[in-house]
Amino acid sequence: MMWEMQTVESDIAEGESRRNEMSGKAWKLNSEIEGKLMEIEALTEQCNQAIRKLKLRNHFQLVLDINGSSAAEVIGINYKDLLKPALNALAEEAKKAIFSNTKKRINLQKQSYDNDIFIEGKRV
Structure with missing residues (x-):
């Protein structure tokens, strides 16, 4: 009975350790995604400025959709x-x-x- 309790406690500790590890990875990934999103927003603004300088006739503008699942959906064009x-x-x-x-x-x-x-x- 004591051995079974130790095994359960060991499994619980291992599970918590893995959960903490995954949580850390999730935070790291989330911060990387936020950084990339900021880069994409800056690039979008640069593209829009370049498009305005080109004076294209159809007057479109790139708008980011962060809920898009593909590059075309994210860029919105x-x-x-x-x-x-x-x-x-x-x-x-x-x-x-x-x-x-x-x-x-x-x-x-x-x-x-x-x-x-x-x-x-x-x-x-």
């Missing part, structure tokens, strides 16, 4: 439906602007070259 088309349109506009600026630069270089030839012709 369907990237392929909203953000990607807007970014692609912006990239196309940038390509057109670069192409136009390149054409203008080539024309200015030709004019400069023609002016140089004209000036050299007057000197001779």
Whole structure:
């Protein structure tokens, strides 16, 4: 009977020890999750600022949903439906602007070259 009591007490002590260990791990994990959530919130704000600077036409904003079960639910945006088309349109506009600026630069270089030839012709 005494041996059985010692075994039960030992099991209880072991259970409490494991519970305390798990509680410590839970606290540690919870603090890590809170830290990561703060990082994600800061990154979300940076993304929103970058999106505002891009001046996209659909005026959307990232909003965190901490109850989401997937990354898309947490971020609160369907990237392929909203953000990607807007970014692609912006990239196309940038390509057109670069192409136009390149054409203008080539024309200015030709004019400069023609002016140089004209000036050299007057000197001779």
